[in-house]
Amino acid sequence: MTVLIADDDPIVLDIARRYLERDGHTVLAAPDGNRAWDLLRNNEVELVVADIMMPGRDGLSLCRDIRTGAVVDAATPIILLTALGEEEDRVVGLESGADDYIVKPFSPRELALRVAALLRRAQAAPITRTAAVIRDGDIELHPGARTVVAGGKPINLTGREFDLLHFFLTHQGVVFSRQDLLEQVWNWDFGDYSTVTVHVKRLRAKLAEHHRVRTVWGHGYSWGGSGEEE
Template sequence: MTSKNILIIEDEEDIRELVRYNLKREKFNVLDAESGEEGLLSAARDLPDLILLDLMLPGKDGMQVCRELKQNERTRNIPVIMMTAKGEESDIVSGLELGAEDYVVKPFSPKVLVARVKAVMRRKSAGPALSDTDVLKIYDLTIHPGRHEVMVNGESVDLTATEFQVLHFLARRPGWVFTRYQIVDAVHGEDYPVTERSVDVQVVGLRKKLKKAGEYIQTVRGIGYRFKDAD
């Protein structure tokens, strides 16, 4: 199998070396850039399979780099994992809303970073998410969009229209972190006014009705929610 190419955009040499060493141990090919400008050029020229992007960069910061990557036709589909410092929750939210796939918080464990890289690569290789009409079976859940029906271990669960839409949206992308704003943007409630605050109410209701299966909806503190990644 051909090795995947990972581009590291990070201005601190010791962090670049740490990340490079651990990725190479896992048989990834590694490219690197010390600035946002250099990273954008490398991304467009080399078209890596994934980009690790530091948010605190000199010159063009990580937010601007992420924005330009997602606006460029050549690079828009390259997955981006943000590397952020503690206390930058608002930046994480903004990055996810710009199109980044995931994030790690510094100081991070190299094992955690490699696991995140592999998870994103796995989701990428699995292809696009299911369509709005495909029946989704994950764990002990069966979600039938056409019928607006959810089954847990073969037993029907009575959900409101908005609860169903929130569950379906999250379950179609297991492992992906979504901000409350992204969930609001994707869900158009018919029986409940959907706002960022009401997303939390929907999730509480979902977990209660799904019982044990409600644990699949995971809270990402300060950011939003994700559906448990499929093994």
């Protein structure tokens, strides 16, 4: 698998590269966002790790550019690196389309584990190639093509948003805590609950009036069933 790492700190680039190469990945390294974009345009990249604060395109801009799907596959998994510890700053990164974030200073082994988890999830997609279309009201989810149509219009979801919607649609009426969703959708035994909160928020916004995600206060979320919309 080819992983792109973009960070203006040469020490971070070197350490991250060595750990990921040890896991068998091909690593492309970029010292700034503009160089990262050039590498993305000219190489097939399975996952991107980008620092939020770097010269040229910063990590948030790079993330948004990827998610447009104009040049790079919009579903490319993205991990943002940030030295900002406040929850609001982390949420901004997730709202920009990132699948995950890691706060600096971080353990390079933790980064390698997060990369492996996202790549496993992306590789699992071919298993659903022959699965039937899932319909719920005006929503159509096509597992094979990993596409979603709502109200007759295509909805551009990230890979993680697609996985979350697929999970909800195949477990309707069941209440899942944020920890449950981290474990069953993200395949993580650890992680920040705000990751789930932001992805639910983004999914609701993209599906607009077609979503049926309910908040069951004190317990979690469900698709349909009793509860309040947030």
